[in-house]
Amino acid sequence: xxxxxxxxxxxxxxxxxxxxxxxxxxxxxxxxxxxxxxxxxxxxxxxxxxxxxxxxxxxxxxxxxxxxxxxxxxxxxxxxxxxxxxxxxxxxxxxxxxxxxxxxxxxxxxxxxxxxxxxxxxxxxxxxxxxxxxxxxxxxxxxxxxxxxxxxxxxxxxxxxxxxxxxxxxxxxxxxxxxxxxxxxxxxxxxxxxxxxxxxxxxxxxxxxxxxxxxxxxxxxxxxxxxxxxxxxxxxxxxxxxxxxxxxxxxxxxxxxxxxxxxxxxxxxxxxxxxxxxxxxxxxxxxxxxxxxxxxxx
Amino acid sequence: xxxxxxxxxxxxxxxxxxxxxxxxxxxxxxxxxxxxxxxxxxxxxxxxxxxxxxxxxxxxxxxxxxxxxxxxxxxxxxxxxxxxxxxxxxxxxxxxxxxxxxxxxxxxxxxxxxxxxxxxxxxxxxxxxxxxxxxxxxxxxxxxxxxxxxxxxxxxxxxxxxxxxxxxxxxxxxxxxxxxxxxxxxxxxxxxxxxxxxxxxxxxxxxxxxxxxxxxxxxxxxxxxxxxxxxxxxxxxxxxxxxxxxxxxxxxxxxxxxxxxxxxxxxxxxxxxxxxxxxxxxxxxxxxxxxxxxxxxxxxxxxxxxxxxxxxxxxxxxxxxxxxxxxxxxxxxxxxxxxxxxxxxxxxxxxxxxxxxxxxxxxxxxxxxxxxxxxxxxxxxxxxxxxxxxxxxxxxxxxxxxxxxxxxxxxxxx
Numbered sequence: 230x231x232x233x234x235x236x237x238x239x240x241x242x243x244x245x246x247x248x249x250x251x252x253x254x255x256x257x258x259x260x261x262x263x264x265x266x267x268x269x270x271x272x273x274x275x276x277x278x279x280x281x282x283x284x285x286x287x288x289x290x291x292x293x294x295x296x297x298x299x300x301x302x303x304x305x306x307x308x309x310x311x312x313x314x315x316x317x318x319x320x321x322x323x324x325x326x327x328x329x330x331x332x333x334x335x336x337x338x339x340x341x342x343x344x345x346x347x348x349x350x351x352x353x354x355x356x357x358x359x360x361x362x363x364x365x366x367x368x369x370x371x372x373x374x375x376x377x378x379x380x381x382x383x384x385x386x387x388x389x390x391x392x393x394x395x396x397x398x399x400x401x402x403x404x405x406x407x408x409x410x411x412x413x414x415x416x417x418x419x420x421x422x423x424x425x426x427x428x429x430x431x432x433x434x435x436x437x438x439x440x441x442x443x444x445x446x447x448x449x450x451x452x453x454x455x456x457x458x459x460x461x462x463x464x465x466x467x468x469x470x471x472x473x474x475x476x477x478x479x480x481x482x483x484x485x486x487x488x489x490x491x492x493x494x495x496x497x498x499x500x501x502x503x504x505x506x507x508x509x510x511x512x513x514x515x516x517x518x519x520x521x522x523x524x525x526x527x
Numbered sequence: 528x529x530x531x532x533x534x535x536x537x538x539x540x541x542x543x544x545x546x547x548x549x550x551x552x553x554x555x556x557x558x559x560x561x562x563x564x565x566x567x568x569x570x571x572x573x574x575x576x577x578x579x580x581x582x583x584x585x586x587x588x589x590x591x592x593x594x595x596x597x598x599x600x601x602x603x604x605x606x607x608x609x610x611x612x613x614x615x616x617x618x619x620x621x622x623x624x625x626x627x628x629x630x631x632x633x634x635x636x637x638x639x640x641x642x643x644x645x646x647x648x649x650x651x652x653x654x655x656x657x658x659x660x661x662x663x664x665x666x667x668x669x670x671x672x673x674x675x676x677x678x679x680x681x682x683x684x685x686x687x688x689x690x691x692x693x694x695x696x697x698x699x700x701x702x703x704x705x706x707x708x709x710x711x712x713x714x715x716x717x718x719x720x721x722x723x724x725x726x727x728x729x730x731x732x733x734x735x736x737x738x739x740x741x742x743x744x745x746x747x748x749x750x751x752x753x754x755x756x757x758x759x760x761x762x763x764x765x766x767x768x769x770x771x772x773x774x775x776x777x778x779x780x781x782x783x784x785x786x787x788x789x790x791x792x793x794x795x796x797x798x799x800x801x802x803x804x805x806x807x808x809x810x811x812x813x814x815x816x817x818x819x820x821x822x823x824x825x826x827x828x829x830x831x832x833x834x835x836x837x838x839x840x841x842x843x844x845x846x847x848x849x850x851x852x853x854x855x856x857x858x859x860x861x862x863x864x865x866x867x868x869x870x871x872x873x874x875x876x877x878x879x880x881x882x883x884x885x886x887x888x889x890x891x892x893x894x895x896x897x898x899x900x901x902x903x904x905x906x907x908x909x910x911x912x913x914x915x916x917x918x919x920x921x922x923x924x925x926x927x928x929x930x931x932x933x934x935x936x937x938x939x940x941x
Contacts, residue, residue: 288697288828289814291706292547292713298696305828316826353545354813355827380545380813384535405549407716412551430549431714 235399236346236374237422240280241457241478249514250474251279253459254507255350255483257297258283259304259315261495263323269490269500270327274345276504277511280459282377282481285320285351292352292379294434296484299491317359321371324349328372346374348401348422353381356389365392375399375422383412383419390419399423404450406430406442417454423479424450428462435484436463440472447476467506467513474514482510531850536730536817539853541846544729546816549713557720558731560636565738570631577627578742581660584624586612586743588750588916593877594893601897604904605912608893609754610880610919611747611775620883620921621743621771622653626722628739630657633720640715641665643722644708646673646701646767647838647885648680649921650724655689657722665689668707670699673837679925698831701767701841705815725768726845729816733846740774747916748778755914761786761896764918765888766806766859767839769848771920776857786858788896789848790888792834793861801833804861805844806852819846835864835929836884838921862891868933870894871923883921884929890917 234242244251254273258266266283273281286304290297308315324347331344349368356364356378368376375398381389382402389400399422404413407430416424428443429436443460450458459479464470466485473480486503493499531538536558544554564570578584591608598606613621626643633641641658642665645651651667658665667684671693674681684691697703705728712721726733726740751759762779764772766789779785794802802808805820812821814829822830822842832842851857862870867884870891874882882890893915900913923930 289702289706291709291815294710302696314825314828319826352813352827354821354823354829357811357813357818358823358827379547380816382544382546382548382551384551385543385545403548405547405551407549407552409552412548427547427549430716432710 235397235421237280237348237399240346241423244279245457245478250477251459251479252277252470252507252511252514253280253282253479253481254278254486255282255284255481257286257300257304257487258320258323259286259308260300260487260490261303261307263319265495266323267326269503270324270347272500272504273507276507278345278507280479281345281347282350282483283320283324283347284483285349285355286315287352287355290352292432294432294484296435296488296491297433300487303491317355317364317367321367321373324373325371347372348375348377349373350377350379353378361388362392365389365396365398369396369398373398375401377401377403377425379403383415386419401425403427404446406446410449410453413450413453417456420456423457423459424454425481426450426458426460426477428460428464431462433462433484435465435488439463439469443473444476467509470510471513531847532730532734536734538733538846538850540811541818541849542730542733543818544816545813545818546729547713549716550729553716554729554731556636557632560632561731561735564632564635573631574628578624582617582623582627583615584742585746585750586615588612588747588754590754591878594874597877598893598897601894602900602913604900606897606900607755607912607914609751609916611743611916613743613771613918613920614880614882614886614922618649618653618656619924620649620653621740621774622650622724623657624742624774625724625736625739625770626650626653626657629720629722630661630663633663634661636720638718638720639663640719641722642668642708642711642719643724644668644701644704645724646704646840647836647883648673648677648684648925649838649883651689651691652680652683652687654722654724655684655687658689659687666711667691668694668704668711670694670701670704672699673701673704676837676929677925701837702829702832709815725770726773726847727768727815727817727843733817736770737773737777737847740770741777743771743774743918744776744778747775751916757914758782758785759914759916760784761788761913761915762918763788763790763889763892763915765790765839765885765920766844766848767792767803767841767885768843769845771918773845773847775916775918776851780856787851787856788892789857789859790892791859791861792836792839792888793863794833794835796863797861801831802861803832803834803839803841805832805842806848806859807861809842809844811849814843817846819849820844820852835867835933836888838883838885839888860892862888864933866891868930868937871926871930880919881923882919883923884926886918886920887923889919893917
């Protein structure tokens with residue numbers, strides 16, 4: 230482990246002290262617009278998110294199910310129609326607008342604390358195309374805390390890991406039900422922040438049952454590392470969040486939230502429903518302990 | 528002879544494994560099983576027998592007498608062209624060399640459910656036939672647009688018991704069918720083998736498919752030496768993902784005197800008009816599990832390719848071709864839709880052979896080679912004809928309607 234603690238590690242450590250799991254909602258950047266993304270990040274923080282995942286829309290999202298495929302496609306189509314194609318600087322600027330405004334909401338308590346950290350979920354080609362060193366530098370400057378790259382296993386991530394050394398930026402690796410013990414150890418070795426556990430062999434999406442396979446996987450990973458683990462893929466209801474919270478350090482919710490935004494095309498009502506689902510999931514995790522690192526009630 | 532790929536599947540900076548974590552274990556399993564099979568004489572014997580008795584190998588190397596005459600006239604120098612007749616393989620294209628090899632591997636791994644992507648449908652038909660032969664369940668992902676263009680092949684796959692799943696995302700072509708097949712594999716990884724149809728995708732596919740297709744080059748080498756007493760001066764093959772090209776090139780890589788030319792789909796004419804000339808106009812990037820050249824836009828989005836040939840209509844290309852291009856060992860050029868259609872006509876009239884639109888790209892380039900020879904006047908070493916082998920990777924029955932449409936459009940605009 231590195232000498233200094235990353236922002237993600239701090240958040241998970243604080244939550245562990247409170248015996249509470251992190252709620253990690255996801256939004257696809259650029260849906261329905263990049264301006265809306267900044268607002269949705271603020272909304273998610275206000276509704277009780279502990280960490281927020283922002284998806285970089287990609288033309289060929291091979292790890293994503295139908296809902297997030299639609300979100301990626303819609304974001305790219307809208308961006309093209311407005312003549313402002315989505316690129317890395319644009320997405321980072323939208324995130325930065327949210328991060329930079331942090332701190333003032335809690336200033337009344339005298340001790341400003343930053344907003345829930347943001348991690349970028351992106352396929353590798355946009356990162357590679359932007360340039361790996363330049364990506365890390367720009368991401369750090371934008372206040373991004375880490376990146377989850379589903380098609381970049383540790384074997385191919387050497388350059389990225391090297392570029393993030395000594396920064397507050399964490400590469401987040403994934404583990405799946407098919408991961409061998411050796412791979413679990415390799416990922417634990419490279420991770421600073423948290424490990425992302427894929428709950429089932431499959432793509433992202435809404436599933437009726439989540440848990441048994443995830444539970445086995447969490448136990449296997451816990452045997453190898455102390456690092457916090459967040460579980461994603463398929464979690465869509467407050468009950469499922471509560472169930473995952475009993476076994477893991479965090480629950481990632483993507484398709485259920487994007488499905489709400491997509492069906493309302495990002496309308497005011499759909500944003501309210503998006504916030505309500507996050508709040509209900511947050512409530513399912515138990516009361517906020519005093520001094521919790523939440524963004525406060527805005 | 529070949530030093531690439533390395534253990535991790537890298538061809539220099541290209542190749543590798545850029546896939547979701549869920550697929551890392553099955554890819555390692557596949558690589559390990561293939562490594563065992565590669566040195567197992569019973570595997571080699573079974574594959575050889577099935578290629579002989581079922582596929583109909585060896586395929587002929589046909590001397591194209593009238594085509595050679597036409598090209599010699601054009602070049603004002605003697606040119607001798609041989610065609611490697613992969614169009615005579617069972618199911619009509621070279622694709623089955625690979626699908627049968629992978630089917631034996633699937634059986635060895637105990638996987639009884641087969642999935643595949645297809646563009647032109649030739650790989651889909653080869654997979655469906657091979658799965659039927661082995662008694663495996665088979666599901667083929669095909670873009671809705673390609674299903675329209677290649678209706679005959681859809682029917683053939685269904686007759687052989689495969690389920691053809693229309694893919695409606697993105698451009699509804701090969702790229703999207705590949706993404707959908709990967710999603711299926713991620714979901715059903717325990718009992719499913721994914722039969723990738725070209726030298727693309729994560730390690731070990733580019734290496735494994737290359738090895739299975741190298742039978743084309745090994746036979747060619749023997750046959751051309753038997754016919755002409757020497758190695759060819761030039762090999763020409765079309766390149767979409769690049770499996771027939773790698774197949775014919777590979778056994779000649781160590782023969783410095785043999786030039787290699789890969790012909791990409793130039794569509795309406797690159798770089799300004801839509802095309803599929805990935806090696807000619809793409810830049811390094813990652814798609815479908817490997818680093819290679821890629822047609823892409825700002826922000827790292829994958830661009831839409833276009834070629835009249837559904838099998839070349841792909842924005843990526845096999846990583847070993849990227850490696851061969853950078854090293855200068857092979858050269859990559861493009862041929863437009865229009866030139867490919869003209870080559871279909873030429874080969875039909877001169878040789879009575881109806882080539883697939885993919886393969887017609889290789890034939891079309893022969894005319895350009897002849898023109899180059901005339902201009903530069905420096906063909907083969909003095910006193911002997913320029914000896915060319917073109918890979919005729921598939922037959923064109925599937926393309927008859929597309930060609931007819933193109934010819935009508937040409938007449939209308941003439």
